[in-house]
Amino acid sequence: MELNDSTLDHLRAVVDQPDLSGTRYELEGEIGRGGLGVVYAALDHQLQRRVAIKVLDSTLPALRLEEEARVIASLEHPAIVPIYETGTLPDGRVYYAMKLVAGQRLDRYLNAQVSLSERLRLVRTTGEALAFAHTRGVVHRDLKPQNVMVGSFGEVYVMDWGVEGVAGTPQFRAPEQAGAAPDHRSDIYALGALLQFLLPETAPWRLRAIAAKAMAADPEARYSSVPALLLDLQRFQDGLAVEACPETWWQQARRFAVRNQVLLLLLAAFVVVKFFLFFLHGL
Amino acid sequence: MNKIVTGLVFGAILGLLDGATAWFTPEVRPAIVTILMGSTVKGMVVGLLSGWFARKINSVSWGIGFGAVIGLFFAYLIAMQPQPSGNHYYLEIMLPGFVVGAIIGFLTQRAGGPSKQTTQQTT
Numbered sequence: 101m102e103l104n105d106s107t108l109d110h111l112r113a114v115v116d117q118p119d120l121s122g123t124r125y126e127l128e129g130e131i132g133r134g135g136l137g138v139v140y141a142a143l144d145h146q147l148q149r150r151v152a153i154k155v156l157d158s159t160l161p162a163l164r165l166e167e168e169a170r171v172i173a174s175l176e177h178p179a180i181v182p183i184y185e186t187g188t189l190p191d192g193r194v195y196y197a198m199k200l201v202a203g204q205r206l207d208r209y210l211n212a213q214v215s216l217s218e219r220l221r222l223v224r225t226t227g228e229a230l231a232f233a234h235t236r237g238v239v240h241r242d243l244k245p246q247n248v249m250v251g252s253f254g255e256v257y258v259m260d261w262g263v264e265g266v267a268g269t270p271q272f273r274a275p276e277q278a279g280a281a282p283d284h285r286s287d288i289y290a291l292g293a294l295l296q297f298l299l300p301e302t303a304p305w306r307l308r309a310i311a312a313k314a315m316a317a318d319p320e321a322r323y324s325s326v327p328a329l330l331l332d333l334q335r336f337q338d339g340l341a342v343e344a345c346p347e348t349w350w351q352q353a354r355r356f357a358v359r360n361q362v363l364l365l366l367l368a369a370f371v372v373v374k375f376f377l378f379f380l381h382g383l
Numbered sequence: 384m385n386k387i388v389t390g391l392v393f394g395a396i397l398g399l400l401d402g403a404t405a406w407f408t409p410e411v412r413p414a415i416v417t418i419l420m421g422s423t424v425k426g427m428v429v430g431l432l433s434g435w436f437a438r439k440i441n442s443v444s445w446g447i448g449f450g451a452v453i454g455l456f457f458a459y460l461i462a463m464q465p466q467p468s469g470n471h472y473y474l475e476i477m478l479p480g481f482v483v484g485a486i487i488g489f490l491t492q493r494a495g496g497p498s499k500q501t502t503q504q505t506t
Contacts, residue, residue, distance in 0.1 A: 362443065366489055370482045374404050377475050381408055 118155045119190050125153060125197065134260045136165050141200060144184075151184060152200040155193055162194040169196040171238055171261050179229035181249075181257045202252050207245035210298070219298040220307075220337065222248070224330055225256040227291055231326040233261070234284045241282050243290035244272040245297055271297075275317050285319040288326055295333075306336055309345035389495030390434025390487060391427050397483050398426020408475070411466070425457045425480070430487050437491040446492035447485045454484015 118140065120127050125142040128150070132139040137156040144151050156165035166186060173183045186196040203209075206222065226248055230240060240247075240261055246269075249257040274282065274289035292314025299307055310332050316322045323329040323343075332342045339359040341347055347355070357364060384392070402422025405411050411418060433450045440446070458480025462473045 362447075363486070363489060363493075366447075366482065366486045370401075370479065370486065373478050373482050377478065378407055380474075 118153075118193060118195065120153075122190055123187060125151065127153075136160060136168060142197070144197070150200045151197045152181075153195050153197050155189065155195045158191075158193055162188075162192075165194045165196065168261060172198070174236055175229075175233055175238060175261070177229050177232045179225050179256050179258055180233070180261075181259060201249045201257050203250050203255075203257075205246055206248040206250055206298075209250040210245075216300065216303065217337075219300075220333060221254075222250065222256055223291070223295050223298060224333060226258055226294065227326050227330045227333075229256075229258040230287050230291060231330070234287070234326060239282055239284055240287050240290070241277075242269060242272075243287060243294060244269045245294065248294070274319070276319055283319075284325065285322055288314050288322045288329060289316075289319075291326060291329060292322070304336075306342050306345060307333075310336065310342055313344040384495050385434070386437040386491050386495040387431060387434035390430030390432075390437070390491040392430070393490045393494075394426035394428070394430020394433070394487050395423050396426075397486055398423040398429075401426065401479050401483050404479075410468070411472075414466075421461055425461060426483065426487065429454050429457055429484050430491065433484075433488045433491040434495070436488075437495070441492070443489060443492045446488040448488070450488020450491070451481050451485035454487065455481040458484075 116138075117127060117130075118138075120142065124146040125144055128141040128143060130138055131141050131152065134154065137154055137160070139152055139154045142151055142153045143149075154165070156162060169183055169186045172180065176182070181198050181201060184197040184199070186194065188194055210219075226243070230243070233240065238261065240258065242260060243258070247258065247260040249259055251257065272290045272293040274286040276282070277286050292311045295314065296308070296311040299311065310329070313332075314322055314329050323332070328343070332344055335342050339355060341352065341355070399419060399422065402415075402419040405418045405422075406415055429450060432453050433446065436449045437446055440449075455477055458477040459473075461480075462471055462476040465471055
């Protein structure tokens with residue numbers, strides 16, 4: 101009997117699928133691939149809810165996924181997907197179960213019309229998760245749009261928290277990651293790259309300057325911390341001067357005028373009225 | 384500084400400034416002190432009411448509107464008083480009063496925080 105290509109593909113996919121027998125989960129299908137393994141959607145029979153299960157690549161040592169699970173479990177934050185449990189499949193592969201996020205990857209989310217303020221909100225929320233992780237001594241190492249999920253209610257989740265040995269993705273990888281162990285400044289670089297990725301072509305130059313400062317080749321020239329970067333973004337949104345770029349007096353005056361245009365219009369009206377009355381008397 | 388104090392301060396400053404411009408009108412220059420006092424008090428009353436309004440309603444456009452209307456109203460009350468010459472300066476007093484009221488209304492909305500209040504959390 102001969103098998104056609106589609107049948108062979110199906111058989112290959114079935115062979116690759118993890119055997120969840122003996123666990124409380126029922127496999128639904130593959131939903132993504134991370135650095136250490138494949139993520140599947142599954143049904144938790146015990147709690148009657150859908151979950152995501154990450155199964156370690158069979159070629160990697162079990163410690164890698166267990167370490168990743170421990171890292172994520174130590175980070176309880178609204179923008180970090182919670183881990184439910186870890187376990188071992190009948191074939192010996194390690195897995196962990198986590199919350200299944202109903203939403204889209206950030207890069208796909210941007211296919212729809214997304215406003216600048218919404219884009220900045222996504223960066224801020226991602227940055228808050230990073231800043232929290234840094235206070236726990238955890239560095240993401242591989243922040244990129246594919247590792248950020250946007251939920252159906254606009255909630256943001258940072259996924260795939262890095263473990264030792266993850267090299268990062270070229271476009272979002274800090275130069276020093278090629279040779280040395282990354283630290284929180286590598287995440288600042290990646291957050292800057294994420295900001296740059298999210299900015300539309302018409303984005304204000306001050307936002308581009310913030311991204312450029314975060315992505316400075318010299319780690320010392322970047323923001324000192326993620327909160328410092330987020331504060332500069334907040335300054336931009338409040339119409340204030342940003343740390344990333346010194347302004348000329350003309351730019352300062354222009355920003356002041358834009359920020360206080362109602363007050364300036366009212367004061368101008370007062371002056372016009374006074375001049376009008378002054379010349380009315382002169383007639 | 385709460386909104387009412389903010390209104391009083393800005394009202395006094397802008398009222399004083401508004402009154403001081405009367406110096407450029409030679410025929411009312413002899414009464415400049417009275418004008419300054421009246422204009423300052425008017426500004427403070429408008430500021431007080433605008434500050435009170437700003438505590439109730441948090442809206443820049445409504446604040447400007449309210450300040451402008453009461454500025455116009457109090458300017459009308461002052462303009463109703465005849466000058467020693469018997470003339471009335473309705474336009475000269477009411478037009479700037481309207482604009483100054485709008486500015487005070489704007490400033491009380493944008494500046495100044497709420498007054499201190501005690502809160503009790505219930506469980």
